[in-house]
Amino acid sequence: MGFGFQPEASSGCLLFSLLWQPEGSSAGAGPFPLVRRSGGRREETRMLAPTPELRPLHAAEKSRLILVSNRGPVEHWFDDSQRIRRREAAGGVASALGAVAKRSPVTWLAAAASEADKAVAILGGKVRIASDSELRLLELPPAAYEHFYQSFCNPILWFVQHSLGHLLDRRDLASEALASWHAGYLPVNRRFAEAAIEEIPGDGSSAQVMLHDYHLYLAPRFIRASRPQAALQHFVHIPWPAPSDWRHLPSFLVRRLCGAMLANDSIVFQTEAFVENFMATCDAYLGGRAVVRERYGSIQFLGHTAHVTSNPVSVDVDELKALRSTPQWQEYRRALTAPPGVKTIVRVDRLDPSKNVERGFEAFELLLKRNPGLRGRVRFLAFLVPSRCGVPEYASYAKRVFDRVNAINAVYGNPEWTPVTLFYEHNRTQALAGLSLYDVLLVNSLADGMNLVSKEGPVVNANDGVLVLSEAAGSFEELRHGAIAIDPYDVGGTADALRAALSMEPVERRIRQQALRDAICAHQITDWLRQQLKDLSIAEHMKRFASEASA
Known part of the structure; x- marks a missing residue:
């Protein structure tokens, strides 16, 4: 047939x-790199579920990893009886991160995308997604989320990062990018950051935050301003192109994206080529304000050092x-x-x-x-x-x-x-x-x-x-x-x-x-996760050491 x-x-x-x-x-380079480099290559130094169970919001638990992504591991929908049902979300990001929640205690923050998701968010609880992990869905203003997701993230940022900016059929791409940035990308990133901050006690010295992908490049800067001692990591699932591909966007936006990402302690890409492209982009757009040390895999910006490495998801x-x-x-x-x-x-x-x-x-x-x-x-x-x-x-x-x-x-x-x-x-x-x-x-x-x-x-x-x-x-x-x-x-x-x-x-x-x-x-998903958590733990211990040394 x-x-x-x-x-x-x-x-x-x-x-x-x-x-x-x-x-x-x-019909500043820091005391050591997170990975060593040799000849340009990386070397290790190392279907339906019932109506979801809701739990009351509670204070952040000291040992929990806070995972932040636009999409969650499950998507909710209404059945014919108007009961809320759920299923696994589609896509490589959801698949990979779902494995994280099964292996480590996680508080996962994600946008409420469907109408059923929004109903769950309004109930104000957390959804259990594994024995020790829970999902908190964020209800975002519809107009802001529309600008954020349907305009700036997709297709503008997605196409640019896949070296397809020339395919964007826009009469005035720069104006549209600026408008959707201010009306959507900026406020939605701020709201994600606020939700993460709510889960982090004190100055963040005991917190580990793992942010994901191109939707949330600005969030680390907001989190760092409020929780200066939190260990922040950003994993970028999609390609990071050469500096020349960013010409489709106003240079002001590219500088803001790079500068906000450098508030992380570690920035992790899928391949060494994407690492090199990111460092070159920061060098090109941030100029003398960023100290790029390719040999050590680090970039110093505004007094903070971010380590940049690769760890392919599996x-x-x-x-x-x-x-x-x-x-x-x-x-x-x-x-x-x-x-x-x-x-x-x-x-x-x-x-x-x-x-x-x-x-x-x-x-x-x-x-x-x-x-x-x-x-x-x-x-x-x-x-x-x-x-x-x-x-x-x-x-x-x-x-x-x-x-x-x-x-x-x-x-x-x-x-x-x-x-x-x-x-x-x-x-x-x-x-x-x-x-x-x-x-x-x-x-x-x-x-x-x-x-x-x-x-x-x-x-x-x-x-x-x-x-x-x-x-x-x-x-x-x-x-x-x-x-x-x-x-x-x-x-x-x-x-x-x-x-x-x-x-x-x-x-x-x-x-x-x-x-x-x-x-x-x-190199399976467990190996990927082990390296991600190791990098976060290194960042947390180094911050604690620096804090104790200065006390």
């Missing part, structure tokens, strides 16, 4: 509904392996299994321009055009998650992707074979079951902080599948030796890589698959 798409207008957002079609139908291998034995997984796997003699290409992504989905389908179309013998013998399963459909650039991109899929199926398909089957929904178990079946996994993102799919795939795959991986994905640093590398802008080269992967000998497939698994198992 195949899938077609029908646009629907809903609250100004272009939605696409899946329609089933029967077969055959038409996956929970044991959790992924455990999923394979669940009945739901097995059911999806049976339904998705290819007919005898048919090979499978898979991709799993949010439908985001940075994921380069359209070029991926163009490469598959070129593969079929160049290799007529593959028609009827290879299929493409695409598991795409709806993303930011209220942003014009996303809505228009989604339409182009769906048009491309329908065109490929119309030209090359027949009653017995549909070239592309596309699933447009948030269904993690189904997507992971699909990953277990691939002969080729395509990850051709234009820019990615990490791309956890490229790590999940080799863990769950049972076919000695081949990873075709963009050189622009953050995971490429770790997985390059087991993957086929591609330039994400080169459609012809991607088609060639798909052909090479499909025809690869079993021995080489097995060797590459093992290399990928070894790299992934060598």
Whole structure:
């Protein structure tokens, strides 16, 4: 069977509904660095749940980690009986941070995004998300959050940081950025900071605060002003581009972003390349006011030293392996299994321009055009998650992707074979079951902080599948030796890589698959978390030592 798409207008957002079609139908450096560097490379020195349980707000607990992110680990919604239900949130950030809450006592602060989230926030309690962890949802002014999320964060900041600023279709980008900054990004960051401050006792000397991603670059400066002794860490999940990419924004805003981030004790990126880009950006935009010491991985600004390092986020291998034995997984796997003699290409992504989905389908179309013998013998399963459909650039991109899929199926398909089957929904178990079946996994993102799919795939795959991986994905640093590398802008080269992967000998497939698994198992989510907490503990102890020495 195949899938077609029908646009629907809903609250100004272009939605696409899946329609089933029967077969055959038409369609200062500090005392020491946190990491050492050698040759430019990093060296270690080291589905539904019941209505959520609410707990009264209470004073901050001394031993708890305070985690701050725009999105929480769960999202709430109303069922047909208007009862509040919840499910795991989509996305790599939510997935990675959810693992943190399961392994360490956490008070998690996040925005109330859905109407059900807001109802939970109004109740004024904390939601238990693990045995020793809880979530506090913040109700934010709708107008401010709209400017914050739908304008400044997405698409402006997201596109700039993915080196896609040239795709922003704005008549006056600078004016829009300034307006959304003052009306949204600044006040929302201040509110997040205030919530964090409420959880931190005294001067913060016993507090550890872990902030996440591009939504909250300003919050550390506000927290530092109120709780000067708090240990602050910021983990940036998305790429940090070269200084030249920031030209799309007014330089005043870039200076404020960099300066606020430098209020952290440690700033952690996914790759060493992003570390170098951040240090270069601070050097370019903060000038002589910031002392950038690349050798020590530190930047001194306004009398405070921030250490800058990399620590790639990863996956929970044991959790992924455990999923394979669940009945739901097995059911999806049976339904998705290819007919005898048919090979499978898979991709799993949010439908985001940075994921380069359209070029991926163009490469598959070129593969079929160049290799007529593959028609009827290879299929493409695409598991795409709806993303930011209220942003014009996303809505228009989604339409182009769906048009491309329908065109490929119309030209090359027949009653017995549909070239592309596309699933447009948030269904993690189904997507992971699909990953277990691939002969080729395509990850051709234009820019990615990490791309956890490229790590999940080799863990769950049972076919000695081949990873075709963009050189622009953050995971490429770790997985390059087991993957086929591609330039994400080169459609012809991607088609060639798909052909090479499909025809690869079993021995080489097995060797590459093992290399990928070894790299992934060598640095799992527990290793990432251990290093993050270690950096926070170092910052806390150094502050305590400095305070005692000056007393």
